[in-house]
Amino acid sequence: MVCAVGNRRRVAHSCASVVAVLPWTFVTTTLVESNIFTLSIAGLTLFHGGRYLERAWSSREFAKFLLVVSLIPNMLCFLVLVMLFTLTRNERWTLTTIAGTIPLQISFLVAFSQLVPAHTVTLFRGILSMRVPKFPLIYIGVVTILSLTPLLTSASLFLSLFAFLTSWTYLRFYKTVFPDLDSSQPTSMRGDASETFAFAEFFPGPVKPFVAAFSDQIFNALVAMRVCTPFSPGDVSTGQGGSYLPRGAPGGVRAEAERRRALALKALDQRLHAATSTRSSSQPPNQTSGPTISTQPQSSTQTAMTSQPTAMLGETNYNPDHDHEKEGS
Template sequence: MPPRLNIPPITRIVLVALVSQSLLSFAIRYRQWSEDSDIVVPYLSLVPQLSLIYPWTFLTTTLVENNLFTLGISSVTLFYGGRYLERAWTSREFAKFLVITALVPNILSFGALVVMFALTSNMAWTLNTINGTIPLQISFLVAFSQLVPAHTVTLFRGIISLRVPRFPLLHVLCVTALSITPLLSIASFFLVINGLLTSWVYLRFYKSAFPDLETSQPSSLRGDASETFAFAEFFPEPVKPFISSIGDQIFNVLVTLRICTPFTAADVAASRGDSTFIQRGAPGGARAEAERRRALALKALDQRLNAATAGAKPVPPPPVSGPSVQVQPQTTTQTAMSTDSASLGETNYVPERDDH
């Protein structure tokens, strides 16, 4: 009998929605296909010029793929990435993360295409279809960069070795290159950029963190002010100072607009490059913060597993047939032999003496 796949509930729902909506879109476009026009489904996928009367498409369009190649990649990404993150965060936090990283990039990409239409007066910008799991893919990579920042992935038998925080930038470059080919639309470029920014801002400033029972930090702690999750960590070493300075300016704008909340004085010192910065709520540097977060995640996962197993009905042990055996300390060999003989009921046989 084949092993049963253990898929968490939210990941299972998202996978079913992705496959069903994509196949439905395939069937509709196949029936209406013609060589003279490009078929779109405005009530499943988000098309700026046609989908305003279908507001649900701002969310459902993320789970619609246009071809089998992207559908396969999306299914694998949601299966493995969704299982990992849902078990690490709980289903509620994972569902919230999915909604934010799908809805916000779609809205921002919609606005970007409208702005391009206003600047160029080219109607083709508003006829681009905004769809696909690209925002979720880049968001998963950003989440992995937060959870395992020191992990290194080796590819092609050691020829290529990359740390996890390098993968979001590689994904952005790949999507940008494919967006100029027929495989992806130009809207994919806006989706991957907005997905990167949305997921990082949410995880950096808003997502609820695991409470640390060993320190006095409040249970309502949000965000991640560690050095290993700075935005500049996604880029190579030569451009990190430049990206860091731009990130500081953007952060100040977001604080002015009340989108982000300023960190404490220690967090501000870290953003200025103070190497003696101590992580919020944890003594030590960036590596200690990463280890602490992994330990907290494992502790929370262990508590949930213990709670699940505690609810199961205990199975009584099978009855033991025969007398119980107790092991007594043996002082000498003679004592052990006599004890064994007595316990087994052994009878010593002494032959009769012949007096004659």
């Protein structure tokens, strides 16, 4: 028994020594994968998701985001494993490997939920369709199931949970957000006060009220501890209006202007069609007694306006999505 206790102490001491000598491993371990399958998924995630987020934010903001969602989940997972070893005295917790891009993958899903919260992804030719904010919890469920198999370690579940909470907290309260270049808002603000990015929006409809009440209590406690700063009324109104969206993000001020311009062109085309049909119906019938004004050749401009009204402005086939129609109503 003494030997067993001595081995446990040596294991705990070795873990602490590694962390003290190599502290940067809390960041670099995120890029380590154990098999070719997870390595392929990690490569696709970093290339496509990273390119989209870097274009929407900036290289500097994207690098800060990567640092936050890599460092904090790994540190929290390490502390949890050490605590479990202290409580259970089971060396399996200290020998568990903390590695992989799981924190980055779920953090990217949370970031997409902020950028495109109203987008719906359709799979299997329309059999399955869901909104983007539903994917983080689905990903956590998949990781939970795979952590029970040899494919993933038990630390993967802790990494996914901590990365989900870390990425949402950072984007909700701390990340610097710049307005669209065409908007007349201040230079920058922190966080995202929009209701579409509330914590309860990630959960199914029946449990949203319970999650919202629980998260509000935690937020009030964090505000009392001065960990978080409550949003001002101006931040809430700005978040509700959607003016503070990342540069180039879908649904920004510039996209809204294009949508209204397309709707105006469509209304103008409809009015031209109505005016042309009214003019053609009010013309007198042709007479055979002699040439009159109605039988004389029309000018090229009038012919183009009466015979082909859509050739002047072109055809507008803009179909706004359901979310814009709901907002308009």
